[in-house]
Amino acid sequence: MSENVYIIQPIESPDYKILQAEAVSLIESAGAEYAGTIYQKIREVDPATYIGEGKAQELAERLDGLDVTVLFNGELSPSKTQNLSAALGGKKVIDRTTLILDIFALRAESSEGKLQVELAQLKYLYPRLKGKGEALSRLGGGIGTRGPGETKLETDRRHIRARIHTLEERLKETELRRKHLSERRKKDGVITVALVGYTNTGKSTLLNTLTGADVFTKDALFATLDPTARTLKIENVPFLFVDTVGFLQDLPHHLIEAFKSTLESALDCDLALIVCDGSGEYERQLKTTLDTLKDMDFRSPYLVVMNKCDLPACSDAPFPKGAICISAKEKRGLDALKAAVFDAMKEHFVRAELFIPYEKSAEFRTLRPLLYEGKNEYLDDGESLSAVIPIIYADKFKEFVRKSL
Numbered sequence: 001m002s003e004n005v006y007i008i009q010p011i012e013s014p015d016y017k018i019l020q021a022e023a024v025s026l027i028e029s030a031g032a033e034y035a036g037t038i039y040q041k042i043r044e045v046d047p048a049t050y051i052g053e054g055k056a057q058e059l060a061e062r063l064d065g066l067d068v069t070v071l072f073n074g075e076l077s078p079s080k081t082q083n084l085s086a087a088l089g090g091k092k093v094i095d096r097t098t099l100i101l102d103i104f105a106l107r108a109e110s111s112e113g114k115l116q117v118e119l120a121q122l123k124y125l126y127p128r129l130k131g132k133g134e135a136l137s138r139l140g141g142g143i144g145t146r147g148p149g150e151t152k153l154e155t156d157r158r159h160i161r162a163r164i165h166t167l168e169e170r171l172k173e174t175e176l177r178r179k180h181l182s183e184r185r186k187k188d189g190v191i192t193v194a195l196v197g198y199t200n201t202g203k204s205t206l207l208n209t210l211t212g213a214d215v216f217t218k219d220a221l222f223a224t225l226d227p228t229a230r231t232l233k234i235e236n237v238p239f240l241f242v243d244t245v246g247f248l249q250d251l252p253h254h255l256i257e258a259f260k261s262t263l264e265s266a267l268d269c270d271l272a273l274i275v276c277d278g279s280g281e282y283e284r285q286l287k288t289t290l291d292t293l294k295d296m297d298f299r300s301p302y303l304v305v306m307n308k309c310d311l312p313a314c315s316d317a318p319f320p321k322g323a324i325c326i327s328a329k330e331k332r333g334l335d336a337l338k339a340a341v342f343d344a345m346k347e348h349f350v351r352a353e354l355f356i357p358y359e360k361s362a363e364f365r366t367l368r369p370l371l372y373e374g375k376n377e378y379l380d381d382g383e384s385l386s387a388v389i390p391i392i393y394a395d396k397f398k399e400f401v402r403k404s405l
C-alpha cells in the first residue's frame, strides 16, 4: 500500500498554485498518493511550528485519524520539522527537499549518483530525524527515508559520521576520474552539447531520438538523475550530447550543491540546448533554467528548444525569437535543430573543398584522420574531397584547400 501525503502550501509566492500542482507531481513521482492540501499565508514565521499554532491545530483536527504524511512545500529546519510533527499528533512531517531527495534515491543509477544521494540524505535528513530514533525505525523505508543502493539510513550517530566521511572520500575519487575523462575529451577536440532544462520537458526523449540512446524517460519529475552522453554526427562531425538532471522552480540549494560536480562537468560544454515544454509553462521553465544556470556561473552559448510541438497548445504560442520548435516524440524539426547546432558551433570548423594530388597522397594519409570527410571523387591527377576541418587543424590543410565554403 502506498503512502498518502497531505500538502501544506504557503501562499506567499505568486506562483503558489503552480508550486502546489508541482508538489502533487512530486508526490506521485515518489510513488505516493496525494491526499489533499491546506493553504496557509505565513505573515510571520512561527518560531516553533513555522505555520503557527492555530493553523497547526486546524490541520491536526482535519487530519485526525487519517494515516497521512504531511509535506510542507518549502524548506523546514530540523527543529521546526519536529515541532510541527508534535503539533500534528506525531504525524510524519517532511519538507520539499526531503521529498525530492526521496525521488532521487529511487532514480539514482550510477555509482556516483548513488553516493551523492546518500550523502545528501545523510547530511539533510539526519538532523531532521534526530531525537526520533524510535520514530525512524517505525517509519522504516517509507517516503522521505528511502536510501539508495543497499545502504539504509542509519540511526547511530557515530556510524553516520563515519559513513559521511567514507562517502566524501569516494566521491572525491569519482570526481577526479570524471575530470580526467573530460580533459581527455577536450584534448580530442570533441564538441559537447548539454541538454538542460526544466524537469519533464523531454530532454531524455530528445537524446534518445537523436542518438538512439535508451535513456529512461517517464512522465514524472526527475526521471533522469545521472548524466548520459551519446555521440551524434552532424555533417559527419561527431558531437557529444549530454543529458542532465532537470531543474525545478525553487530547487532547494542543498540539492544543487549535492549534484553540482556532476552538473558542472555537463555544463562545461561548448553549447547548451535549453529544452522547454512548448505546450506548457515554457516562460517560467526558461526563466527557472536561466536563473539556475546563472547561479552555477554558466557561460557557454545556448539555444532555446521548444519541445512537444505536436501538442495543440503549441500551435499559436508566442515563443521567444530564435526558439527552435521540435517534437522529440514525433521526430519533427530535428533537421532544423541539427543545422542550428552546427551553425552555432561553426566557428570551430571550416568547410572546405580540398584537392590532393596523387603524389601527395602518402603525406595526406597522416592528416586525414583529423578532418571529417564528405563526398570525394578520384580525378585524373588527384582526389577531390569536401570536408569539415576543425579550426585548430586548419593550418595543416592549407596547401590542399581549393575553396573554403
Ligand SMILES: Nc1nc2c(ncn2[C@@H]2O[C@H](COP(=O)(O)OP(=O)(O)OP(=O)(O)O)[C@@H](O)[C@H]2O)c(=O)[nH]1
Pocket (backbone or CB within 6 Å): 198, 199, 200, 201, 202, 203, 204, 205, 206, 216, 217, 218, 219, 220, 221, 222, 223, 224, 225, 244, 245, 246, 247, 307, 308, 309, 310, 311, 326, 327, 328, 329, 330
Ligand atoms: N507529446 C509529446 N510528449 C513528449 C515529447 N517529448 C517527450 N515527451 C514526453 O514527456 C515526458 C517526459 O519526457 P522525458 O524525456 O523523460 O523528460 P526529461 O526532460 O528527460 O525529464 P527529467 O529527466 O525528469 O528532467 C515523457 O512522458 C515523454 O514521453 C514530445 O515531443 N511530445
Ligand SMILES: [Mg+2]
Pocket (backbone or CB within 6 Å): 203, 204, 205, 216, 217, 223, 224, 243, 244
Ligand atoms: Mg530525463
